[in-house]
Amino acid sequence: MGFLDTAKTIKDVAQGLASLDAKRSLLEAYDAALALNSKNQELEVRVRELEEALRFKEKVRFDRNALWAEEDPHPYCNSCWEVKENAVHLTQSTSDPEYYMCPSCNKSYNTAVPRKFVLPEPAPLDRDPFQY
Numbered sequence: 001m002g003f004l005d006t007a008k009t010i011k012d013v014a015q016g017l018a019s020l021d022a023k024r025s026l027l028e029a030y031d032a033a034l035a036l037n038s039k040n041q042e043l044e045v046r047v048r049e050l051e052e053a054l055r056f057k058e059k060v061r062f063d064r065n066a067l068w069a070e071e072d073p074h075p076y077c078n079s080c081w082e083v084k085e086n087a088v089h090l091t092q093s094t095s096d097p098e099y100y101m102c103p104s105c106n107k108s109y110n111t112a113v114p115r116k117f118v119l120p121e122p123a124p125l126d127r128d129p130f131q132y
Contacts, residue, residue: 006033056087064111066090066100075111077102 059070066075080088080102090100090109098112 053085060087066109066111075100075109077105077107077109079107080104 056069060067060076060081062068062078064075065078067078067081068075074089074092077088077090080086086104088102088104090102093099093101098110100109100111101107102109
């Protein structure tokens with residue numbers, strides 16, 4: 001017998017009771033049971049959401065300025081994930097395949113392989129740098 005069947009039985013029994021106090025007590029118990037069932041359903045939804053977020057977090061990696069999930073060729077917005085834990089696919093630019101835009105926060109991404117930053121050689125000095 002499921003929860004709703006049990007609750008209906010309690011309600012039917014309460015309606016058949018002669019004592020007003022007994023009816024009131026049983027109906028209060030019935031209302032409390034319904035509230036607990038509703039809260040339980042909310043918590044089950046939240047648990048599923050958290051489990052899904054954990055699975056996503058385990059399969060995603062940061063690379064080339066965006067988040068990439070295993071076996072998914074389309075990157076995710078790093079900002080949306082970091083701020084709201086919302087996995088939003090980026091949309092690819094039609095003019096440049098390495099540029100993406102987030103449809104949620106409007107942040108743009110360049111996913112080209114980053115170039116190695118090299119400092120230029122300093123120009124030779126024609127005077128002693130320690131003399132004024």
